[in-house]
Amino acid sequence: MTSTVAEEARPDTVEDPLVIAGRTFRSRLIMGTGGAPSLQVLSEALRASGTELTTVAMRRVDPNAQGSVWDVLRQNGISPLPNTAGCFTAVDALRTARLGREALETDWVKLEVVADERTLLPDPVETLDAAERLVDDGFTVLAYTNDDPVLARRLEQVGCAAVMPLGAPIGSGMGIRNPHNIELIVEEAGVPVILDAGIGTASDAALAMELGCDAVLLATAVTRAQDPVLMAHAMREAVSAGRRARLAGRIPVRRYAHASSPARDE
Amino acid sequence: MNAIINGEPRRLAPGTTVADVVRSLTSAESGVAVALNDEVVPRTAWASTPVSPDDRVDVLTAVQGG
Numbered sequence: 001m002t003s004t005v006a007e008e009a010r011p012d013t014v015e016d017p018l019v020i021a022g023r024t025f026r027s028r029l030i031m032g033t034g035g036a037p038s039l040q041v042l043s044e045a046l047r048a049s050g051t052e053l054t055t056v057a058m059r060r061v062d063p064n065a066q067g068s069v070w071d072v073l074r075q076n077g078i079s080p081l082p083n084t085a086g087c088f089t090a091v092d093a094l095r096t097a098r099l100g101r102e103a104l105e106t107d108w109v110k111l112e113v114v115a116d117e118r119t120l121l122p123d124p125v126e127t128l129d130a131a132e133r134l135v136d137d138g139f140t141v142l143a144y145t146n147d148d149p150v151l152a153r154r155l156e157q158v159g160c161a162a163v164m165p166l167g168a169p170i171g172s173g174m175g176i177r178n179p180h181n182i183e184l185i186v187e188e189a190g191v192p193v194i195l196d197a198g199i200g201t202a203s204d205a206a207l208a209m210e211l212g213c214d215a216v217l218l219a220t221a222v223t224r225a226q227d228p229v230l231m232a233h234a235m236r237e238a239v240s241a242g243r244r245a246r247l248a249g250r251i252p253v254r255r256y257a258h259a260s261s262p263a264r265d266e
Numbered sequence: 267m268n269a270i271i272n273g274e275p276r277r278l279a280p281g282t283t284v285a286d287v288v289r290s291l292t293s294a295e296s297g298v299a300v301a302l303n304d305e306v307v308p309r310t311a312w313a314s315t316p317v318s319p320d321d322r323v324d325v326l327t328a329v330q331g332g
Contacts, residue, residue: 032332042330057331060272060324061291061298070297070328083332098306099326103299110332219332 016243018215020192021108021140021161025052028209029239030081030194031232032219033069035171041228043072048232049222055081055110058100070104081142083110088123090130097134109134110164110217112144120170124151128158135159144196147177149184156191163189164217167208168198171220175204179211186212202231202238209242210250267319278317285312291325298327 018025031051036042046054056069073080082100084093090113097109113130115123122145134141135158142162143155152163165185168174175198176182186193195208196217205216216239225231269278271287278287284300284307292298300307301324307315317323 033330034332036330055332056328058299058326059329059331061294061327063291068294068297068327069330070294073328080328081332082328085331095301095304095306099299099301100328101299102306102308103297103326104328105296112332 016247018192020142025215026050027052027236027239028215028243029205029236030054030215030217031222032217033072033223034219035223036228037223039067039069039072042069042223043076045222045228045232046072046076046078048229048236050236052078053081054078055083055217055219056100056104057083057085058096058103079108080104080106081108081110082106083144084112084130085114087113087130088115088126089113090126090133093126093130094133094137097139098137101139107138108140108142108161110142110144111160122146122166124148127151128154131155131160132158142194147181147185149181149188152185152193153188156189160191162192162194162214164194164196166197167195167204170197172198173200173221174198175200176207176211179207182208182211182213199235202234205235205238206242206245209239210245212246215239267317269317269320270322272324282317283313284315284317284323287317287323288312288325292327294327298325300325 018028027050029049029051031049031054033056082104084096087093087096093113101107111130113123113126114120131141131143141160143160144164145151147165155163167176192214194215194217195213199205199218199221208216222228222231267278268275303322
């Protein structure tokens, strides 16, 4: 069967891969797993999203737990990305990252050092310190960060494999509050930029890609949607549509009309 | 002897190893990591690492998050 031109140019195929630290991904949607009503729904949503890389947190074993998110990822062939959620200091983050590396046999880590429980905003000082220590310890660091172009540059300079600016606070669903800063980060970055946190619905994910982000990381928007599986489909398509629009090159915004039909014959 | 296992005080038989503690909490064959007094104990060393009185042993696994 011959494929059409459109199919050949599909951004979510290997012709337009996402490359992080030399690893290639077809999907530009990285998923989180927090907030799903059940492991069954989570599993179906992850499949619907098409994701190949998904974050998990490290916590003490619950002897009464039925099933595990680790099993869900393995059954679906999805790579785990352990995070350092819940850490408030660089020392904490390093310890948690090492446990994730040991448990999940990956040196990839989503670095997340937050400043307080109310906003869950990244602590820039601890994040940068932790990034440096983790890189020195051999980790491939994907750093969750503020939408601060200067901090993003510093994180890249200390060796992060990707920078992940927030659109808005974690779980807020407020979308991208400062698109201009995201554009500035994208313009300067020599590593992939992944919009992480704040996505509320599909148009937010599409906007992130239109602004030039290389990928989107989201969890709550899917896991706490009324229909998580349907929202996962929507996010997959939104990321793909946004990526195509970015590659296609949008028209400039004008203040006045620009006729799309020829002028009438006199 | 007494030790702190996942934040709870527990009485352990002398000679208890990290591997024994892990087995008492989970049957998972993979996806588990152990910290002994905040230092990671590699899986290959679990069976040969004894738990000493007042040690803190944390057994962690991946959960939904992020």
